[in-house]
Amino acid sequence: QSRGRTGRYLELQAGKASLNVLRMAKPGLMYELRDLLEKARKDGVPAAKDHITLEDDGHKPVRLRVEVVPFATPARDQRNYLVLFEEETGQELDRAEKQTPARPVGTRDQRATQLQMEQLKQELGATKEYLQSIIESQEATNEELQSANEEIQSGNEELQSTNEELQTSKEELESANEELNTVNEEIQSRNQQLAQLSSDLMNLLNSATIPMIMLGQDLRIRRYTPEAEKALGFSESDVGKTLTHIPLAIDLPLLERWMLDVIRDVTPHNEQVRAHDGKWYKLRITPYRTLENKIDGVVITLLDISDVVERDMGGKDSRSKRA
Numbered sequence: 282q283s284r285g286r287t288g289r290y291l292e293l294q295a296g297k298a299s300l301n302v303l304r305m306a307k308p309g310l311m312y313e314l315r316d317l318l319e320k321a322r323k324d325g326v327p328a329a330k331d332h333i334t335l336e337d338d339g340h341k342p343v344r345l346r347v348e349v350v351p352f353a354t355p356a357r358d359q360r361n362y363l364v365l366f367e368e369e370t371g372q373e374l375d376r377a378e379k380q381t382p383a384r385p386v387g388t389r390d391q392r393a394t395q396l397q398m399e400q401l402k403q404e405l406g407a408t409k410e411y412l413q414s415i416i417e418s419q420e421a422t423n424e425e426l427q428s429a430n431e432e433i434q435s436g437n438e439e440l441q442s443t444n445e446e447l448q449t450s451k452e453e454l455e456s457a458n459e460e461l462n463t464v465n466e467e468i469q470s471r472n473q474q475l476a477q478l479s480s481d482l483m484n485l486l487n488s489a490t491i492p493m494i495m496l497g498q499d500l501r502i503r504r505y506t507p508e509a510e511k512a513l514g515f516s517e518s519d520v521g522k523t524l525t526h527i528p529l530a531i532d533l534p535l536l537e538r539w540m541l542d543v544i545r546d547v548t549p550h551n552e553q554v555r556a557h558d559g560k561w562y563k564l565r566i567t568p569y570r571t572l573e574n575k576i577d578g579v580v581i582t583l584l585d586i587s588d589v590v591e592r593d594m595g596g597k598d599s600r601s602k603r604a
Contacts, residue, residue, distance in 0.1 A: 290335070290345070290366045302364060309335050309400040312407035314347060314364070319414045321349040321362060332369070334399055342396055344369040492562075492583035495569060500524055500540055503578070512556065512583050524581075531556045539566055540579045547576055553586070561590040 283291075291305040299305070306314050313333050320328035329348035350363040482504070486493070492509035496502060502520050510516065514530030525537045531554050539550050543566045552564040562583040569578035 287366065289343070307335060309333070309404065310345075310347070312404040312411065314349075316407045316410050316414075317347060317349040318362060318364075319411060321351045322360070323414065323418075325351055325360075327351070334396065334403065494524065494581045495578065496524055496540065496581065497569075497578040498544065498576075500537065500578075509581075509583070512562070530558070531562070533564070540581075543568055543579050544576055553590075559587075560585060561587045 290307060290310060291302065292307060293299075294304055303311055303315050303318075310333065313330055317328045317330060327348060327350045329346065331346045333345045333347055335343045335345055346365075346367040346369060348365040348367070350365065351360055352363060353360050486504060486506045489506045490508055492506060492512040494502060494505045494509050494513070500523050502515075502522060502524055505520075512530065515527050519527050533554060539552065542548075543550050547568050549568070550566040552566075553561065554564045555561050563586050565582045565584070567580050567582075568576045569580050571577050
C-alpha cells in the first residue's frame with residue numbers, strides 16, 4: 282500500500298511491471314533505501330538516514346529523510362516494512378548547509394557535476410555498506426551451512442551405525458531361522474516316527490489274537506486288542522474309564538488290589554479266572570514300563586486255558602470214580 286504523493290520518490294520502470302520498491306526507487310535513492318531495508322531486516326528496529334540528495338524531474342536537488350519501520354500483523358507472522366519519505370524543511374536545509382563545508386560557487390554545469398558527484402559518493406557509500414552486510418550475512422550463512430553439514434555427517438554416522446546393527450541383527454535372525462528350520466525338520470522327522478510307531482502299535486494290537494489291555498497308573502483303559510473287548514465285555518466307549526468301574530464278563534473282585542500290588546512291587550501277578558460263559562482264562566498282570574524305565578501302569582493279558590482245565594477236571598472225575 283502507499284499513502285501520500287510517492288511519485289517524486291518511486292515510479293514504475295520501463296519493461297515488465299514490478300512493485301519491488303527497490304526497482305521503483307528513483308536514481309540516487311535505491312542504494313540508500315536498500316541499505317535501510319537491510320538494516321531494519323537484520324536488527325528488527327527502525328532505521329533512518331538524513332540528508333539524502335535526490336533530483337526531481339526538473340533536476341532540482343531535494344534532500345530527504347528516509348525511515349524504514351519493521352512491523353508484523355497479528356494475522357500473519359511475516360514481517361512487513363513501512364517506508365517513510367520526508368523532505369527536509371528550510372531550517373533543516375540551512376542546518377545541513379552550515380554543517381557542509383563551503384564550496385566555491387561555480388557555473389550551473391559545475392553545480393550539476395558537483396551534485397552528481399555527491400550522489401555518486403552517497404551511492405558508493407551505500408553500496409559498500411550493503412556489500413558489507415551481504416558479506417556478513419554470507420559468513421553467517423556459511424557457518425549455519427557448516428553446522429548443518431556437521432549435523433548431517435553425524436546423522437550419516439548414526440545411520441551407518443544403525444545400518445550395521447541392523448545387518449548384525451539380520452545375520453542373527455538368519456542364523457536363528459536356520460536353527461529353527463533344523464529343529465522343525467527334526468520335529469517333523471520325530472512326528473513321522475511317532476506316527477509310524479502309532480500305526481505299528483495299532484496294527485499289532487488289531488492283529489493280536491490274545492486279549493490284552495493297557496492301563497495307566499489311574500487304572501484307566503488306554504489301549505486294548507479286539508479279543509479283549511470280546512472276552513471282558515466292554516466297548517470302545519469305555520476307553521478312558523477305570524476298568525474296575527465297568528461291568529465285566531468275568532468276576533474279578535480283587536482285580537484293583539492285584540493291579541495296585543503290581544505297580545507297587547513291580548512284580549507280575551498271575552491268576553486263574555472263569556468267565557460267565559464258562560471259559561477259563563489265565564489272567565496275567567505285568568508292569569507297564571516306559572522308555573525311561575518308569576512304571577506307568579499295567580498290562581493285562583488273558584490266555585484261554587479252558588481245554589487244559591477241562592482235561593484236568595476230567596482226569597480228577599475218572600480217578601474219583603475208580604476210587
